[in-house]
Amino acid sequence: MDVLLNNLDLFGPFFLTTIELFALAAVGSLIFGTILAMMRVSPVPVFRWAGTAYVTVVRNTPLTLVFLFFVFAYPLLKIVDLSYFTAAVVALTVYTSAFICEVVRSGINTVPIGQAEAARALGLGFGQIIGEIVLPQALRSVVPPLISTLIALLKNTTIAAGFSVTEAGAIRQYLSERGYNQLVGLLWVALGFIILVAVLSFVQRSLEKRWSVAR
Amino acid sequence: MSTVMFDIPGPKARVRHRLLAVIGTIALAGIIAFVVYRFYDSGQFTARKWEWLQYKQVQQDLLDAVLATLQAFAAGAVLALIFGAVFAAGRLSDHGWIRGISTVIVEFFRAIPLLILIFVFYYGLPMAGVETTPFIAVVLGLMLYNGSVLGEIFRAGVQSLPKGQSEAAYALGMRKTRVMVSVLLPQAIRAMLPTIISQLVVLLKDTALGFLITYPELLYYARFIGSQGQFGRPIVPSTIVVGAIYIAMCLLLTGFATYLEKRNRRSKMHIELTDTKAKDIAEGAAAGGGAG
Numbered sequence: 118m119d120v121l122l123n124n125l126d127l128f129g130p131f132f133l134t135t136i137e138l139f140a141l142a143a144v145g146s147l148i149f150g151t152i153l154a155m156m157r158v159s160p161v162p163v164f165r166w167a168g169t170a171y172v173t174v175v176r177n178t179p180l181t182l183v184f185l186f187f188v189f190a191y192p193l194l195k196i197v198d199l200s201y202f203t204a205a206v207v208a209l210t211v212y213t214s215a216f217i218c219e220v221v222r223s224g225i226n227t228v229p230i231g232q233a234e235a236a237r238a239l240g241l242g243f244g245q246i247i248g249e250i251v252l253p254q255a256l257r258s259v260v261p262p263l264i265s266t267l268i269a270l271l272k273n274t275t276i277a278a279g280f281s282v283t284e285a286g287a288i289r290q291y292l293s294e295r296g297y298n299q300l301v302g303l304l305w306v307a308l309g310f311i312i313l314v315a316v317l318s319f320v321q322r323s324l325e326k327r328w329s330v331a332r
Numbered sequence: 333m334s335t336v337m338f339d340i341p342g343p344k345a346r347v348r349h350r351l352l353a354v355i356g357t358i359a360l361a362g363i364i365a366f367v368v369y370r371f372y373d374s375g376q377f378t379a380r381k382w383e384w385l386q387y388k389q390v391q392q393d394l395l396d397a398v399l400a401t402l403q404a405f406a407a408g409a410v411l412a413l414i415f416g417a418v419f420a421a422g423r424l425s426d427h428g429w430i431r432g433i434s435t436v437i438v439e440f441f442r443a444i445p446l447l448i449l450i451f452v453f454y455y456g457l458p459m460a461g462v463e464t465t466p467f468i469a470v471v472l473g474l475m476l477y478n479g480s481v482l483g484e485i486f487r488a489g490v491q492s493l494p495k496g497q498s499e500a501a502y503a504l505g506m507r508k509t510r511v512m513v514s515v516l517l518p519q520a521i522r523a524m525l526p527t528i529i530s531q532l533v534v535l536l537k538d539t540a541l542g543f544l545i546t547y548p549e550l551l552y553y554a555r556f557i558g559s560q561g562q563f564g565r566p567i568v569p570s571t572i573v574v575g576a577i578y579i580a581m582c583l584l585l586t587g588f589a590t591y592l593e594k595r596n597r598r599s600k601m602h603i604e605l606t607d608t609k610a611k612d613i614a615e616g617a618a619a620g621g622g623a624g
């Protein structure tokens with residue numbers, strides 16, 4: 118208990134950074150992932166090809182390698198300078214959006230084709246079909262796997278600790294400098310993550326309950 | 333072919349698509365050209381940055397690093413499969429207390445970030461007087477985390493089988509162990525094999541976390557060679573080379589999974605899973621678990 122109470126100035130701000138990192142990367146990868154999914158279902162082959170190539174490459178690369186690239190290799194290319202925090206957000210976004218893309222795409226695929234055909238037969242336009250028919254149905258089946266991906270993202274933020282970002286994964290290092298027991302500190306960090314994951318799972322379950330439809 | 337999103341294109345739409353294709357090609361080519369130019373301009377394509385690959389010693393060390401990665405992967409995969417099987421059996425048990433304990437353990441290890449687990453074994457255990465090496469810490473972390481996810485996959489596989497399978501087996505007079513071992517498990521594993529292998533791909537990628545606790549695997553070697561002044565600090569080339577090796581290894585495993593899935597679909601022994609939701613959960617777990 119002492120390890121936690123005497124170091125609240127560590128645990129508080131560091132977990133806050135974790136949540137910030139998570140929120141920014143989540144928003145970024147939701148936007149970029151949706152764009153990628155749109156590319157992968159588009160009728161233009163070039164876009165489909167580019168989306169598939171991106172997803173294949175990123176899904177088969179370890180996140181740690183993506184971090185390594187953005188923190189150590191990217192600055193050498195001298196495009197735009199990124200702080201450690203921004204680099205971590207970029208790395209997490211680049212990685213997670215490939216998974217979000219797959220989730221969104223499979224969500225669109227769960228909508229039976231008859232739905233869209235019926236809508237077209239009724240004379241609805243493209244925007245109406247997407248907005249009123251396809252997306253509302255796709256969204257419902259997408260929520261559980263989408264939040265699973267976000268939970269994975271939350272847990273992945275710890276890797277930023279290895280690349281000079283002061284977030285929850287880095288608490289251990291500071292505790293050892295202050296001479297506290299690292300094992301106890303790590304268990305408190307683990308508990309913190311269990312609470313955060315439980316919150317996300319709760320959101321997942323309640324959304325699922327509210328939105329699930331009998332098909 | 334009309335899809336959910338798009339109808340079969342008419343003449344106007346075809347022209348529009350062709351126009352978009354041209355614009356898209358130009359935009360993509362522009363982005364790729366810009367990136368390649370940045371690489372070229374910052375001198376990443378000079379021979380000096382790549383000559384490290386020619387040294388016998390470097391090639392040997394690179395191979396050793398790949399072997400270290402594969403070692404952690406093999407040990408982690410075997411242990412995780414065992415761990416998963418044990419706790420899946422626990423969660424399917426008829427005894428409430430075994431189910432309870434297994435559920436708590438599996439949920440616990442699934443909720444903790446893998447890196448924190450590895451830190452606990454590497455930095456935490458010496459505090460409690462237990463000596464560990466980076467290899468042991470990585471393998472234990474991989475076992476507990478991926479084992480829990482695999483356990484969920486096994487369980488979902490068994491639960492998604494048609495109920496008639498176990499009922500018929502009980503009607504024939506089999507005991508519950510026999511039902512599980514000779515009727516349910518073979519079918520569940522067959523149905524879940526692609527998902528299991530994609531989780532193993534995740535495990536393979538997760539071995540890269542060993543980099544953060546100085547386990548001398550592939551990524552660690554990339555960083556090491558990238559900081560060598562005598563080769564001109566080739567961190568960009570070494571990241572690219574190591575990335576290509578990781579992608580090749582993962583694609584080999586994924587290709588194996590696709591092959592099995594295709595073979596499965598042809599096979600007459602295959603049973604269509606009734607409970608698609610359980611399968612979704614398992615696939616969601618595998619997709620979401622993409623750490624490392």
